[in-house]
Amino acid sequence: MRPEILFQLFSPVSKLKGIGPRLTALIEKLAGPNIIDLAWHLPTGLVIRHQISELTPEFVDRNVVVALHIDHHLPSRNRRAPYKIQCEVGVQSLTLTFFNGRENYLRQQLPEGSDRLVSGKLEEYGGTYQITHPDYITTREMAADIPLSEQVYPLTAGLTNQTFIKAARQFLPMLPDLPEWQDASLLSREGWTGWRESLLAAHAPTEEADFSRDAPARARLAYDELLANQLALELIRRSMKRKPGRSLIGNGKIREKILRALPFSLTGAQNSALSEIEADMAGAHRMLRLLQGDVGSGKTVVALLAMATAVEAGAQATIMAPTEILAHQHFNAIEPLATEAGLSCLLITGRLKGKKRTETLEALASGAVDLVVGTHALFQEDVKFHDLGLAIIDEQHRFGVHQRLALSAKGRDGKGGVDVLVMTATPIPRTLALTAYGDMDVSIIAEKPPGRKPVDTRAIDLERLDAVADGLGRKLAAGERIYWVCPLVEESQVLDVAAAEERFAHLKTLYGDQVGLIHGRLKAEEKDATMRRFMSGEISILVATTVIEVGVDVPEATVMIIEHAERFGLAQLHQLRGRVGRGGLEGTCLLLYAPPLGETQKARLAILRETEDGFRIAEEDLRLRGAGEILGTRQSGLPEFRIADLHDHSRLLAIARDDARLVLEKDEKLGSARGKALKTLLYLFERDSAIRYLSG
Structure with missing residues (x-):
């Protein structure tokens, strides 16, 4: 049973004022269904507003708070044209611009002849100053309602930052004072405050440094999440280890x-x-x-x-x-x-x-x-x-x-x-x-068998594709075999197949019946039959989408050509490259790419050319793409972390692993004061299923 102290945090977001069915559905999709999910949904930016009394170029593209006099409205008669309101700041002109603005609402908020205080990003457009969709509109008397700094939350279409700020004002005071589950010496060494204080601080950043993953408030919360994960896994591991096995001792x-x-x-x-x-x-x-x-x-x-x-x-x-x-x-x-x-x-x-x-x-x-x-x-x-x-x-x-x-x-x-x-x-x-x-x-x-030669890896512009295809004849004449991997097309197996079929048809005009085709929409028996023909040498070029299985071993395969290599993950490219050069012959891997390459894509191809160390490549892949991408979160059962980042918080993960093991060695049933607090931590991060292993 979840402890009563956490009940309020696990109540639905719809309990908050102003969160109706439409907003509830959007928030659930973005953050999750419960108030605790909003608590883990941390801001990622900060708006700093500058109070100004005159419009000058130095404040263009900055957020400003400015007092103005409303001159006249210019409603749009065309739905595509913006609604404009002409205003004066001293002797200068400023236009307030609204797309899809409702006239009744705008005349009520900004009546002609009145004075108002507005905030928003100052822009210069066609020689005049303007603010598009001000984020605050109020009277001079209510100036305190416009904060000079404000957190910015990750959003999705239909949700505004104000929705999250209003929600945060309601749920942050609800955060309970929970018993401390962290070791006092660790808190002191890292300079961390308690859980509640850290969460409050993470939702109220005051400078850019507060968004760093190493910022004390965020690091503390990340460590909490990692410790919950490691404690749950250690409980499962110990439960498995306690189960009697049998001693299998051979005579050699x-x-x-x-x-x-x-x-x-x-x-x-x-x-x-x-x-x-x-x-x-x-x-x-x-x-x-x-x-x-x-x-x-x-x-x-x-x-x-x-x-x-x-x-x-x-x-x-x-x-x-x-x-x-x-x-x-x-x-x-x-x-x-x-x-x-x-x-x-x-x-x-x-x-x-x-x-x-x-x-x-x-x-x-x-x-x-x-x-x-x-x-x-x-x-x-x-x-x-x-x-x-x-x-x-x-x-x-x-x-x-x-x-x-x-x-x-x-x-x-x-x-x-x-x-x-x-x-x-x-x-x-x-x-x-x-x-x-x-x-x-x-x-x-971590080492390869002796005699395994490195694979010659090269990155080649896709414009040279025809020259690459024409040059395969020499390899075929020597009895070598070739993989040609076609790109994955985002979200469309139909397009994947079309790309593979097009390449197959092109290579068939050059090399006839020596070419075979495998793609994801073929039946398993058809894939197996083609793969066997390739393994036996009946066909010498295999065109495929990435259904080439990990571990398939064709010693005669020496060339791996990967089209649109920039679309693949590093680990995947490394796996594909490992299919060639396994039979004592030297392997070649050609990475065909479509320029221009982004920085991440360049880094990916560069690391592949530099090293064949799969573990180094995997570390780099984790840095560039994140955990879920490497194993495929759905298949791997990999936990999705809300705050922790496996690359940036690897030091904390190692500490959490050791801490979890040490705690359970001393307090197997989590019956001590710290042990009971750690049970609360498991419930807080929804690792409830691990609690049942305490009695096992």
């Missing part, structure tokens, strides 16, 4: 056979990740670990060796991929090595039907199968394991937490006592990993 015999069959030695980073995974598997509690590795860093081998340990310990192991192509690829990589080591390995996808499916499922349920590679088909109810000990999920951001739990529930007791290893080839900045995957332990493979 199967592992040794696989290592001997490998044509290479493991890198130091692979060995280190494997040690962390095996230590978790050997423990008494369930493993929940994220294995991060850049494109081509060798995660699959680490996964196979972890699966071998599970089999040595008498259990079965499975690896699940998000698409059939990736499942087939994993199977083709794993099966020969598994056979060499004396293990049986099966593939289960949606295509498995009839008698073959029945036989496969019987073998799985009887324990005759050691390793299973599959797709979502593994979730189906009739897929039963004899004794599942380890489940590996590839490209976790494609699967929800519920699917992860559904797979782990396939264990022998049906209670989910299965060790879970999640893999991703999307390099995730540390700050993002802490917030999106904070309920997991993390292993990183």
